[in-house]
Amino acid sequence: MRVLQLIDSLEAGGAERMAVNYANSLGVRIAFSALAVTRKEGLLKEQLHETIPYVFLQRKRTIDFQAVSKLKRFVKDNNIAIVHAHGTSYFMAVMLKIAYPKIKIIWHDHHGGRSTQKGYKNAVLKAASRFFDAVVVVNHELKAWAERNLAVSKVVYLPNFAIQNETEQKQTIVKGTDGKRIICLSNLRHPKNHALLLEAFRDFELKNGDWSLHLVGKDSQDEYSSFLKQFIKENHLEDNVFIYGSCPDINAILQQGTIGVLASIYEGFPVTLLEYGLAGLAVVSTNVGYCGEIIEHEKTGLSFNPSDVKMLTAQLQRMAGDEQLRKSMSEALKTRIKQSYSEEIVMNALILQYQNILNAKQK
Incomplete structure (x- = not known):
């Protein structure tokens, strides 16, 4: 063959x-x-x-x-x-x-x-x-x-x-407080819905509890990227929201995170959710495409409608505020991935x- x-x-x-x-x-x-x-x-x-x-x-x-x-x-x-x-x-x-x-x-x-x-x-x-x-x-x-x-x-x-790269060299030091980092692994383009995520992060006032948001993915330096950066600036989120661009050490970055979030308007079968799960992150995910099969609401993570900022805000608030919930859901997700994917x-x-x-x- x-x-x-x-x-x-x-x-x-x-x-x-x-x-x-x-x-x-x-x-x-x-x-x-x-x-x-x-x-x-x-x-x-x-x-x-x-x-x-x-x-x-x-x-x-x-x-x-x-x-x-x-x-x-x-x-x-x-x-x-x-x-x-x-x-x-x-x-x-x-x-x-x-x-x-x-x-x-x-x-x-x-x-x-x-x-x-x-x-x-x-x-x-x-x-x-x-x-x-x-x-x-x-x-x-x-x-x-x-x-x-x-x-x-x-x-x-x-x-x-997904495969965890065991030989990967750690290059990226993720900013923020240990145990209070939200990672979004998505290239900066409109269907990935970063604007909704930024709005939810702002509305929940996560920064007041030392939580930080980390956007990891290709930055094309285009109009969409400029809009996101302007939003961060206008809402005084510069000390709590960080943009990294493309990074070669994704597994190392995820190991430094606490919550993984995916906010896309549409998806096929996002490898990102599998990578979050294998890295032990608790997940808050959009419910489009195949996402609902991987992230079963209330069991392997929390899900939301990608057009509903209030729903996303509530799910982030719940996940960030309950360490035991994060632990049980991350363990359930890792088990599901190993059994089915x-x-x-x-x-x-x-x-x-x-x-x-x-x-x-x-x-």
Whole structure:
């Protein structure tokens, strides 16, 4: 079994982390596991194991024949049978399929609401799906959408999983008081709903109890980022709210936290919640996408509607004010992750799907 993971960038993001995790985990389970990046390298390259073959295609335009040729050469030289394309990299996989029909394509949809909403390049995706041998989705809403809209007969639900990097070097010192840090691990962009989180933090007046909020994720220095920083300044939160940008030592950062929060307007299957749980954080989470399956309200965490700032304020207040609640919920979440979303469980299911595709090829 020889498989290539394909992704457009290695900047810190959920789909990107999963592509790296898949390549690493398969590296010790199948004959050949590799990773190809089409457009942009990034921090996550450091997390790719040295034993995993890697190629950067340096794609510069939508249709880039030089990048396709480089990918085709890598696939042929390494006798790769399956290309597992994550997110928007499906377009490059389809161009490869046209140039090299031998390969099988799996498309992995991570992104929740975007691909199920009208106008999100659906015409291109639907046309491309004729070249897919299977689709992997991260929640049941996406499965139903793919079965209705894509020209592929095999659609499989497969949960994400998280890996704790035991060799990670601690680089980031998180500010604030021990035992009173709230971590939000999300790139600074509108769907991640940081504005609601900042409003809730302000309204609860958490800073009066020495609580602090830490925003960790890519800062594009754009209008959205400027709005958040202006809000922090206007509400005199500079001593209690901190923006770190992209960081390579996520596990080390989470180990310094107390509460993990996710406020997104939409999600597919957020790896962030799994990372919070494995790090032992108590979690307050949006209830969109697959979040409600991981964070079962009152059992493995507290949930809220991402348009309801009062609800988020109340949940933060409750979690911050009850140490025993934090302890019981964090332990319950860690147990659920180990039982249902472990690396071993997901990899076994994935390899079975690979085998089914290869067997179909031989018929």
